Amino acid sequence: MLGGLAKSLFGSSNDRYVKSLGSIVNKIAGFEPTISAMSDEELASQTAKFRERLANGSKLDDLLPEAFATVREAAKRVLGQRHYDVQMIGGIVLHRGEIAEMRTGEGKTLVATLAVYLNALPGQGVHVITVNDYLAARDAEWMGRVYKFLGMTVGVIIPNLTDGQRREAYHSDITYGTNNEFGFDYLRDNMKYERTSMVQRPFAMAIVDEVDSVLIDEARTPLIISGPTDDKSDLYRSVDLVVKQLVPGDYEKDEKQKTIILTEDGTEKVERMLEAAGLLEGQNLYDFENTQVVHHLNQALRAIVMFKADTDYIVKDGKVIIIDEFTGRMMDGRRWSDGLHQAVEAKEGVEIEPENQTMASITFQNYFRMYPKLSGMTGTAATEAAEFFDIYKMNVVTIPTNVGVQRVDEEDEFYKDTADKFQAIAKKIKFHAEKGQPVLVGTVSIEKSELLSEFLVKEGVKHEVLNARQHEREAHIVAQAGRMSVVTIATNMAGRGTDIQLGGNLEFRINDELTDLEEGPERDAAIQRIKAEIENEKANVLAAGGLFVLGTERHESRRIDNQLRGRSGRQGDPGLSRFYLSLDDDLLRIFGPDTLFARMMRSNIGDGEAIGSKWLSKAIETAQKKVEARNYDIRKQVVEYDDVMNDQRKVVYEQRSDIMDAETVGDVVEDMRSETVNAIVGDACPPNSYPEQWDAEGLKAKLADMLNIDVPLDDWLKEEAVDPEMIEERVREAADAHVVQKASELDPETWIQVEKSILLQNLDHHWKEHLATLDALRQVVHLRAYAQKTPINEYKQEAFSLFQRMLDSIREDVTRTIAYAQFQMNDVPPPLPDLPDFITTHFDPFSGDDDTNDIDAGSGLITTRLPPLSIPLPSGAEIGEDPADWEGKVSRNAPCPCGSGRKYKHCHGAV
Missing domain, CATH: 3.40.50.300 (P-loop containing nucleotide triphosphate hydrolases)
Structure with a gap:
C-alpha cells in the first residue's frame, strides 16, 4: 500500500x-x-x-x-x-x-x-x-x-x-x-x-x-557449424515405416515437454516389427547393441507425432524447411540436430541429407x-x-511515447471451439473492413492462417496472407496494411521492420507504381498525386477508428501478444485491439486452467456463443506467466550447462590464437614432447619402486610407438645409478635429437609452418570429438539424479576430466605425428590446410557464458579452474634475475636459470 x-x-x-x-x-x-x-x-x-x-x-x-x-x-x-x-x-x-x-x-x-x-x-x-x-x-x-x-x-x-x-x-x-x-x-x-x-x-x-x-x-x-558424417538414409526410411504403423495407444506424449515414449505394448509391437525388418540385434529393443536403432526410433516418433507440416516446417522444392515459431519465417539452410531433421525428411518422403557432426558451436548468450x-x-x-x-x-x-497512446484494448472473447471462434472472427473482420477500417489479424501458425483465410473467402472478404510462404513480399504487404478496408493475416508481427502507416506507405507506393517513370515533372506530379491520395485515405481511416488488431490466439509469451497489439495506435493514432480464444487453443489446452474449468466452459457455452470477462483474461495471463517462468528456467539451466563448455572453448580458442600469432612454436612442441616422455617413463617406472619392478619391455615398445626411437634401455638398466630421472633425461635427448634431424631436412620457415599446422589440426580434431562427447554426456547426466546426485555438479566434474583427457591426447598425438612425419622436398612450402566443408545451423537448446560460472562454494555448485592447454608460448621477453618472474617463462623441464643443474620443476619451480 x-x-x-x-x-x-x-x-x-x-x-x-x-x-x-x-x-x-x-x-x-x-x-x-x-x-x-x-x-x-x-x-x-x-x-x-x-x-x-x-x-x-x-x-x-x-x-x-x-x-x-x-x-x-x-x-x-x-x-x-x-x-x-x-x-x-x-x-x-x-x-x-x-x-x-x-x-x-x-x-x-x-x-x-x-x-x-x-x-x-x-x-x-x-x-x-x-x-x-x-x-x-x-x-x-x-x-x-x-x-x-x-x-x-x-x-x-x-x-x-x-x-x-x-x-x-x-x-x-x-x-x-x-x-x-x-x-x-x-x-x-x-x-x-x-x-x-x-x-x-x-x-x-x-x-x-x-x-x-x-x-x-x-x-x-x-549456432552450430557442422560437417557431414556417414549416410544412414536407409535406416531412417526403415524406422519411419515401422513408426507409421503405430497407433496412439502405442505411445504416450507430453506436449508441455515435447517428449514422447512408447508404452509397454508399443515396445513389444515395435520389437516384432524391427525384428521382421532385420534391424534388431537379439530380441530386446533396449540391449546395448540396439542403441542406435532406439535413438532413430525416438527421433522418428517425435517427427511423426510431435512435428506438424505447415506449423513446425514446410516442404518446398523437395526440402524440409524449418519455420521459426516466433516470426513464422522460413529458416533456409537451418536443420534440426541429432537426426531429427533426417527423420522429418523420411516422414515427408523427400531426399534425406546426411547427419552432421558438430565442429564448433556457440550460444547467443x-x-x-x-x-x-x-x-x-x-x-x-x-x-x-x-x-x-x-x-x-x-x-x-x-521510454515514454512522443504522443499519448489512444488505442483501446478490449477484453478477450472466449468460444467453445475453433470453428465457432473463426466464424465469429470472419464476421467481425467483415464488419470492420466494410466501414473502411484496416484490420491486422495475428495467428500462431501457417496452418491457422490458411484456415482463417478459408473462412474469409466464404464471407467474401478480400485479404492478404503474410506467412513463410509469402516471405519475399512481406515488406510490401506490411507497408500497405494500414490502407482503407485492407485485411492482412500475419503469422507473427515480431521484427517485421516495416511500420504500418495509416493510409499507406508513400515510399513503397512510389517504388511499386512509378518504377517506369523517369525523373522529371511527370514523376514529380505523380508523387504529389500519391501523397494527396495517402493524406485523404489516412483521414478516412482515422475517422473509421484507425487500425484494428485482432489476435486469433494467445501466444505462450505475453511479449508476442504485445508486439501484435503495438502495431495499432502508433504516434498517437487511434486504434483497437482484441483477442479471440477457444478451449481448443494450444495455450489453454496444454497450460490453461484444470479440466473442471474446461468442462464447465464446454457445458455452459452454446454453439457460436461468446463470453468475456476480466477474470478469464486474468486466468490466461496467469497461464502465460507460468509458461514464461518455465521457459526461463529451461534457458537458465541450459546456460549453466553451457558455461562449462564456454570456459573450455575460451581456453581452446585463445590457444589457437596464440599459436597463430607466435613467431615459432618450437618450445610448445618440445614441452609437449617432454611431458609425453615424463608420462611414458612415469607409467613404466613408478616412483619409489625398484628397477626389477619396472616394465622395461612395455616402456621400450611405448617409446618406439610414440616417439619413433629405439633406445638401448637394457644397457641403461645395467648401470648402478639408474633411476627414472636419468632414463627420462636420456629418452628426451634421444627424442629431441630425432626431431632435430627431421627439422634439418627443411628450411626453418617451412619447419615452423609444419609445426603450426600439426598443432592446429590436432587441436581442432580433438576439440570436435570433445564437443560430441560433451553433447552425449549432457543428454544422459540427468539420470544421475536417481542416485541423489546433482546433475550439474556431475556434468562439471565429468567435463573437467574429459577436458584434461583431451589435453593429454593432443599432447601425445602432436608428439607422435612429428616423430613419424615424412617430408617430400618441393620448391614451394606446403600450404596450410583449407577449412573443411561445413554447414551452419542454429538449433537445440544449448547456452552459456563466462562470468556466471564463478559461483561461490556455498551454493553447492562446483567451480573448477581449467588447466592451460599447454605450457605458455614464448612471449619474447627476457628472463630477469628474480625467480618470482620465472613462472610461465621457463619450461618446467628446462634447466633452472639459477645454475643449480637441476630441472626448473625440481628447483625454483617446485610447487
Missing part, C-alpha cells in the same frame, strides 16, 4: 530515471542553434574534431551532448527527420549499455544512430544487430546516409560474401548484420589457420534491434556477453526484465 502511494506521488523508479535524463536532453538542445548554423562541410568535420578530443583524453560521456546534437542535425539534412526529445533519451539509454523499450512506430531505427555514432568515434567498430538480412541491408543503406555524411564508413554483413568483403565490412566504423552472421563469422574465424584470413576484429560495442527476439527467443538454441558494451531496443522487454538482468546484466528502461 505504501509502495503504491509512493509510486503515485513520486513516480516509478523507471519514471524517475527517465526524468533524470532530462538535464542531458536540455544540454543537447543547447547545442542545436550553433550546430544548425554550420555548413554541410563544417558539420561533417565534427567527426574529426570529436576524435581529436578523444585522443586528448576526453571521455565519450563528455562528447555526448554535442555529438547527439550533430547527429540530430545530420538526420534533418539527409533524411528529413529530426529526433524527438524522447528519442534522445532512448539514445542515452543505448549508450549506457541498457535496453530501451520503445513502442512500435516511435522510431527505434533512428534512435540507434545517436548511440552508434558516438560509440563509433574511437574507431574500434560498432555492430548493429538486426533480426533478418533485409533489415540489415535496408538500415545500412538508410541510416548509413547519416553516418557517411558525417565521414564514417558503413559495412553490412549478409550471406554469400567473400572473406575479403566480410573483412572490409568488419573494419568499417559501423557494421550492420544479423545475429547469425556475426556469430558464425566468430566460429569460422576460430577454425582458420592464419591470423590474416580471419575477418573479425576485437569486439567493442553491439546494439541489438528487437533485443527480446535475439537475446531471449533465439538464444534458446545455439556466450557470443553477446563477449562485447564490452551491449545494449538493445525493442517494443516489448519489460516482461522479461529479470532475465535480461540475470543473464546479460542489462537494465530495461521504458
